[in-house]
Amino acid sequence: MLSPDSLKRIDREIAKYPAGRAQSAVIAALAIAQDEKGWLSTETIDFVASYLSLPSILVYEVATFYEMYNMRPVGNKITICTNLPCALHGAAQAAVHLKQSLGIDFDETTADGSFTLKQGECFGACGDAPVLLVDNKRLCSWMSNDKIDELIAELRAKAN
Amino acid sequence: MNARSEFIDYGPEAIILAGLTGRNWRLADYVARGGYEALKKILTEKTPPQAIIAELKKSALRGRGGAGFPTGLKWSFVPQQYSGDKYLVCNSDEGEPGTFKDRDILRYNPHVLIEGMAIAAYAMGCRRGYNYIHGEIWDTYERCEEALEEAYQARYLCDNILGSGFSFHLYNQHGFGAYICGEETALLESLEGKKGLPRYKPPFPASYGLYGKPTTINNTETFAAVPWIINRGGEAFLNLGRPNNGGTKIFSVSGDVERPGNAKLLEMAGGMRAGRKLKACIPGGSSMPVLPGEAMMQTDMDYDSIAKAGSMLGSGGVIVMDETRCMVRSLLRVSYFYFEESCGQCTPCREGTGWLWRVLNRIEHGEGRNGDLELLTSVSDNIAGRTICALGDAAALPVKSFIKHFRDEFQYHIDHKRCLVPDYV
Numbered sequence: 001m002l003s004p005d006s007l008k009r010i011d012r013e014i015a016k017y018p019a020g021r022a023q024s025a026v027i028a029a030l031a032i033a034q035d036e037k038g039w040l041s042t043e044t045i046d047f048v049a050s051y052l053s054l055p056s057i058l059v060y061e062v063a064t065f066y067e068m069y070n071m072r073p074v075g076n077k078i079t080i081c082t083n084l085p086c087a088l089h090g091a092a093q094a095a096v097h098l099k100q101s102l103g104i105d106f107d108e109t110t111a112d113g114s115f116t117l118k119q120g121e122c123f124g125a126c127g128d129a130p131v132l133l134v135d136n137k138r139l140c141s142w143m144s145n146d147k148i149d150e151l152i153a154e155l156r157a158k159a160n
Numbered sequence: 161m162n163a164r165s166e167f168i169d170y171g172p173e174a175i176i177l178a179g180l181t182g183r184n185w186r187l188a189d190y191v192a193r194g195g196y197e198a199l200k201k202i203l204t205e206k207t208p209p210q211a212i213i214a215e216l217k218k219s220a221l222r223g224r225g226g227a228g229f230p231t232g233l234k235w236s237f238v239p240q241q242y243s244g245d246k247y248l249v250c251n252s253d254e255g256e257p258g259t260f261k262d263r264d265i266l267r268y269n270p271h272v273l274i275e276g277m278a279i280a281a282y283a284m285g286c287r288r289g290y291n292y293i294h295g296e297i298w299d300t301y302e303r304c305e306e307a308l309e310e311a312y313q314a315r316y317l318c319d320n321i322l323g324s325g326f327s328f329h330l331y332n333q334h335g336f337g338a339y340i341c342g343e344e345t346a347l348l349e350s351l352e353g354k355k356g357l358p359r360y361k362p363p364f365p366a367s368y369g370l371y372g373k374p375t376t377i378n379n380t381e382t383f384a385a386v387p388w389i390i391n392r393g394g395e396a397f398l399n400l401g402r403p404n405n406g407g408t409k410i411f412s413v414s415g416d417v418e419r420p421g422n423a424k425l426l427e428m429a430g431g432m433r434a435g436r437k438l439k440a441c442i443p444g445g446s447s448m449p450v451l452p453g454e455a456m457m458q459t460d461m462d463y464d465s466i467a468k469a470g471s472m473l474g475s476g477g478v479i480v481m482d483e484t485r486c487m488v489r490s491l492l493r494v495s496y497f498y499f500e501e502s503c504g505q506c507t508p509c510r511e512g513t514g515w516l517w518r519v520l521n522r523i524e525h526g527e528g529r530n531g532d533l534e535l536l537t538s539v540s541d542n543i544a545g546r547t548i549c550a551l552g553d554a555a556a557l558p559v560k561s562f563i564k565h566f567r568d569e570f571q572y573h574i575d576h577k578r579c580l581v582p583d584y585v
Contacts, residue, residue: 016331018245018288021371023353027336031295058354065355065503067337068295083257084446084493085414085479121339121500123296124254124263126414126477137298 001047006036010051022052026062030069031136039070067121068136075113076155078102079120079133080143086129090144094130095119097145101152114159115152167268168419175400175408176384180268185303187310190271196316198390199275202282203324209240212283216386218394220406225251225342225379226445226475228463237366238284238374247375248281248289249351249365250383253335253342255294256445257497258477261410262380266293267300269384270307274330276383278316279390281328284376288329291380292347295335304332339501343549344377346503357505358549381410405462409476416482429480436482440565444474446494447554449561471561486579487566491558492520498555509552512543516559528574533563 002010013028029048030040037044040063049059063069070077080098082091098117104110106119125131128141132148140151167182179193190196202212217232238246250273254262265273277289293301308330311317319327333351335341341350345359348370369375385407389397398406414420418430432438438453443461449471451459459469466473481490499513516539519532540556547553563570572580 016290016333018371021352024333024351026353027350028334031334031336054353061355062353065338066295066335069336082493083497084490085258085420085477087493088415088479088481088485088490089420120296121337121497122255122257122259124256124260124294125297126258126260127412127420128260129414129420133296136295139297139299 001044002033002036002051006032007051010048014052023054023058026052026054026059027066030059030063034069039073073113074116075109076159077116077118077133077135078151079118079136081120081123081125081129081131083122083126085126086131089126089129091130094132094143094145094148097148098132101148114156170410173408174410175388176265176272176381176410177269182268185268185270185307187271187307187314190269190275194391195271195387196275196314198387199278199282199316200322202279202390203322203326206324209283209285212279212390215389215394216283219385219389219397220394220401220404221382221385221389221397222405222463223379224381224385224409224476226256226447228473231378231382234366234378235280235284235376237364238286238376239367240285242285242374245288245371245373246284246286247370247373248277248284248286249344249347249370249375249377250277250289250291250380251342251344251347251377252291252293252380253347254380254475255296255339255342256447256475256477257494258412258414258442258479259445259475260412260414261476263294263297263300264410265380265384266297267303270304271311272384272387273380274307274311274316276386277330278321278328279386280376280378280383281330282326286376287327289331290351290370291330291332292341292351293332293334295337298334301332301334308332338503339497340503340549340551343551346549347377348375355503357503358551360548402460402462402464405464409461409473411461411476411478413478413480415480416485417480432480432482434482436484438480439483439485440481440487440490442471442477442479442481442558444472445477446479446497447550447557448472448474449557450565451561452565484581486581487562487569488520488524488573488579491562492517492524494558495520495555498551502551502555506547506552508543508546509555512539512552513555515539516543516555520559523570523573526573526577528570528577530574532574533567533570536563 009032010029013025014022017024046056049056102115109116130143170177213235221231222228338356340346341356343358346356350356365375401407413429416433441456442450451471463473495517499517502509502513504510540559543552544556569580
């Protein structure tokens with residue numbers, strides 16, 4: 001259900017914990033599964049659960065509790081922090097620009113499925129405002145409207 | 161907006177971030193700066209663990225995560241005689257709006273944290289430790305993984321470190337988007353692979369922590385101060401600060417300043433943006449009470465002085481708001497954060513945070529009612545102190561303090577259905 005490479009990465013996470021504590025690796029394992037699949041279907045969650053020898057419900061609880069798991073298919077996921085420190089330093093304007101450029105609101109996906117826009121809570125990178133995350137892992141700092149346009153163009157080009 | 165480079169200079173008085181360029185984070189660089197000398201010293205001299213804890217107490221180092229609890233005292237709570245597993249945990253789940261100092265320690269000087277944790281592990285007899293890193297800063301997590309690899313290869317982390325008989329293994333775990341995991345017992349739950357629901361206390365982590373074993377949890381900046389204290393002594397650290405407030409503290413300055421960054425003073429953040437006037441300031445991350453500009457400019461930036469002024473130093477996240485800012489809208493975003501991040505375990509917080517946000521939302525959108533300010537105060541009072549963890553208090557304190565200091569502005573919104581200050585996006 002997951003590639004040998006993903007399983008190797010999960011094994012490496014399990015090894016961080018004492019024997020018999022594989023449950024501790026569940027957050028990382030789900031992130032690895034999401035890297036491969038793009039989102040967490042029930043089948044993927046069940047597979048992670050069986051791989052870690054855990055009841056599915058425990059893994060499902062984690063998947064739905066933590067914000068960065070995609071419980072539905074998404075496009076290139078852009079998450080912008082709009083918390084107060086960022087809002088004061090250009091993020092409110094950047095969010096408007098993103099919505100206009102993509103033609104969608106927060107928690108929506110473009111009709112062609114290529115972009116999903118999310119409003120993020122604090123990344124712990126307020127000094128980089130406006131700051132956004134692409135697909136959870138790429139942090140983009142000081143995002144002026146021009147830089148946002150470049151980013152969207154780059155992601156579009158990659159998709160084509 | 162000013163163009164920004166990746167790296168900012170921390171100034172001559174920096175301790176943890178001294179001598180950094182943004183590129184010299186590797187083990188060889190750290191060793192060239194005198195790194196791992198403190199660990200070598202205690203291991204070769206076989207310093208008694210009690211002496212290290214005594215030195216920490218002398219230093220008056222207080223927890224840098226927000227609570228300001230004396231570190232040496234916390235370390236003395238771990239049962240020394242306990243023969244089973246004991247754990248050491250670093251809370252790098254930095255996500256308190258306005259706070260972004262630990263990220264800089266982790267990405268620019270990761271080995272200072274590793275050394276600090278190894279010394280702490282020695283002092284408390286822990287053989288295994290975890291560094292829990294905020295999920296949103298993935299490249300920083302990856303750098304910490306690389307730094308750990310370097311430390312293992314150099315055998316600063318292993319069994320029988322430098323032939324001393326002391327063994328310590330350290331691992332990184334990333335979060336995946338949950339503010340509540342910065343609460344220490346929620347963090348432990350998360351390390352165990354569960355939802356981040358804070359635990360009832362007591363029992364405290366010192367007796368019942370990770371996997372039910374004695375555990376000490378400190379903030380990144382706290383551990384990172386430890387090598388300096390061991391090298392130069394607790395007294396030297398104490399003398400850098402103020403009585404009962406030892407050492408230096410990293411402040412993160414954000415909001416309406418020219419150059420948000422980690423600085424000691426407003427001037428280092430380039431001053432107020434566009435030369436405007438300071439209207440309000442939250443001195444310790446968004447969970448702390450707001451202070452009016454005038455009160456802020458008259459206070460010293462240490463734990464006790466800020467407490468005297470009516471707020472808390474918290475995490476050192478200084479959020480600056482200038483005269484063009486609407487206090488209703490500012491508080492609305494803060495309240496949305498706590499509504500979104502409440503774990504839902506305790507009724508007053510789960511229901512109250514949403515209620516606060518909805519009332520503020522209607523005031524902001526010209527639908528405020530007379531009595532709403534009393535309602536907000538009442539809901540706040542019924543959250544604070546009635547929840548398992550401090551998130552409830554963190555949701556209530558901003559509301560109460562914004563209304564206390566800017567009541568006229570809130571009332572104007574209700575009376576006139578519009579804002580007192582010119583709008584911003």
